[in-house]
Amino acid sequence: MNFQLTEEHQLIRAGVREFCGKFVDPVANEIDQEPRFPSEIVKKLAEQDWLGIPYPAQYGGAGSDYLSYIIVVEELSRSCATTGFTLECHTSLASYPIFKFGTEEQKQKYLVPLCKGDMLGAFALTEAGAGTDAGAATTVAVLDDGEWALNGSKIFISNAPVAGMTIVFAMTDKTKGTKGLSAFIVPAGSPGLKIGRHLNKMGIRGSLTAEVLLQDCRIPKDSLLGQEGQGFRIAMMTLDGGRIGIAAQAVGIAQAALDESIRYAKERVQFGKPIASLQAIQWMIADMATEVEASRFLTYHAAWCCDQDLSYSKEAAMAKLFASETASRQTNRAIQIHGGIGYIKEQKVERLYRDAKITEIYEGTSEVMRMLIAGSLLR
Numbered sequence: 397m398n399f400q401l402t403e404e405h406q407l408i409r410a411g412v413r414e415f416c417g418k419f420v421d422p423v424a425n426e427i428d429q430e431p432r433f434p435s436e437i438v439k440k441l442a443e444q445d446w447l448g449i450p451y452p453a454q455y456g457g458a459g460s461d462y463l464s465y466i467i468v469v470e471e472l473s474r475s476c477a478t479t480g481f482t483l484e485c486h487t488s489l490a491s492y493p494i495f496k497f498g499t500e501e502q503k504q505k506y507l508v509p510l511c512k513g514d515m516l517g518a519f520a521l522t523e524a525g526a527g528t529d530a531g532a533a534t535t536v537a538v539l540d541d542g543e544w545a546l547n548g549s550k551i552f553i554s555n556a557p558v559a560g561m562t563i564v565f566a567m568t569d570k571t572k573g574t575k576g577l578s579a580f581i582v583p584a585g586s587p588g589l590k591i592g593r594h595l596n597k598m599g600i601r602g603s604l605t606a607e608v609l610l611q612d613c614r615i616p617k618d619s620l621l622g623q624e625g626q627g628f629r630i631a632m633m634t635l636d637g638g639r640i641g642i643a644a645q646a647v648g649i650a651q652a653a654l655d656e657s658i659r660y661a662k663e664r665v666q667f668g669k670p671i672a673s674l675q676a677i678q679w680m681i682a683d684m685a686t687e688v689e690a691s692r693f694l695t696y697h698a699a700w701c702c703d704q705d706l707s708y709s710k711e712a713a714m715a716k717l718f719a720s721e722t723a724s725r726q727t728n729r730a731i732q733i734h735g736g737i738g739y740i741k742e743q744k745v746e747r748l749y750r751d752a753k754i755t756e757i758y759e760g761t762s763e764v765m766r767m768l769i770a771g772s773l774l775r
């Protein structure tokens with residue numbers, strides 16, 4: 397067993413840190429405060445070949461392993477959780493289902509531009525009445541005159557307003573429950589596809605989150621992804637991998653909270669000496685560092701399982717559960733260490749605190765992670 401990253405992985409981390417120092421750190425607060433979508437950074441991510449890291453070169457990807465991708469998400473999120481999540485949503489939620497379930501034609505048409513960064517992708521599963529219970533979806537798809545007609549609406553869809561294509565889940569046979577759900581590739585500009593309300597969020601404020609409205613939305617017959625009725629399986633397999641990405645986002649946020657806390661504790665003087673000399677502060681920092689490291693190990697282990705073609709559903713759930721709750725705890729502690737100034741806008745720890753929370757919710761809540769873990773142990 398080797399706990400050390402390979403030289404290649406260390407180089408990737410160093411490369412992303414350098415990139416963040418130049419392009420992300422200087423604008424991260426602005427992205428949050430305005431808020432604004434970081435289009436210029438996304439363009440630069442494409443130039444770095446980071447929009448299709450784990451996919452083969454033949455599809456425009458970088459042909460690297462999943463761990464490399466996870467390290468990039470972690471380091472981007474350490475600077476700006478919006479940027480880390482934008483990449484994660486694109487790579488894990490939009491590109492993966494096409495890579496795994498798409499026909500060769502679909503891969504050439506969509507996966508190649510997604511990996512090259514010529515378009516961004518989105519994933520539309522959630523509806524107002526169907527969140528955790530994805531099988532309760534009421535969006536329907538029917539074959540009509542040789543094309544699919546989609547009707548319904550999706551909510552909380554990340555990247556949707558800037559996406560060149562969205563994976564949309566719709567019922568093709570309502571009588572079959574989850575087995576009646578199918579997945580479709582819906583290109584931007586399809587007739588009947590509209591972007592609805594943009595949602596004003598607590599954290600990851602630069603990320604675009606919107607409703608997707610489908611009013612007799614017409615797409616070609618060959619837009620079905622995988623088989624009819626395979627949508628639920630496609631969604632769950634996609635989310636398994638995505639959860640490792642969200643765990644990495646959480647590790648990045650938690651690491652940033654620790655970095656800021658160490659820096660501030662050494663700087664801030666009370667009672668004539670830096671607060672870092674106080675045992676109360678030291679213990680908080682020790683607990684933070686230990687939990688961040690444990691989260692990172694769980695996350696890298698899940699990515700390693702994925703790279704080894706081992707099952708990783710439980711491992712991904714454990715990583716996401718622990719890392720996301722760690723991020724919330726560490727960002728809370730970071731504010732405590734900063735005292736009053738930590739509560740003030742424009743302080744990085746204030747942003748981190750708001751950014752951390754979502755990692756406990758999207759791509760499956762902490763309650764769902766516990767259900768999955770228990771389910772795999774007790775079956």
Ligand SMILES: Cc1cc2nc3c(=O)[nH]c(=O)nc-3n(C[C@H](O)[C@H](O)[C@H](O)COP(=O)(O)OP(=O)(O)OC[C@H]3O[C@@H](n4cnc5c(N)ncnc54)[C@H](O)[C@@H]3O)c2cc1C
Nearest residue numbers: 519520521522527528552553554605757758759760761763
């Ligand atoms: C910023 C943001 C971005 C998002 N991006 C996307 C996206 O790109 N694509 C997409 O499809 N969705 C996206 N989502 C939706 C997200 O995945 C859902 O919000 C999440 O899955 C929870 O669903 P819900 O909000 O309907 O909560 P609910 O399912 O209503 O859950 C409410 C509460 O009940 C609990 N609960 C529900 N069922 C159970 C159960 N069986 N056992 C125990 N507890 C349970 C939950 O854990 C939670 O605490 C996004 C959400 C947000 C906020």
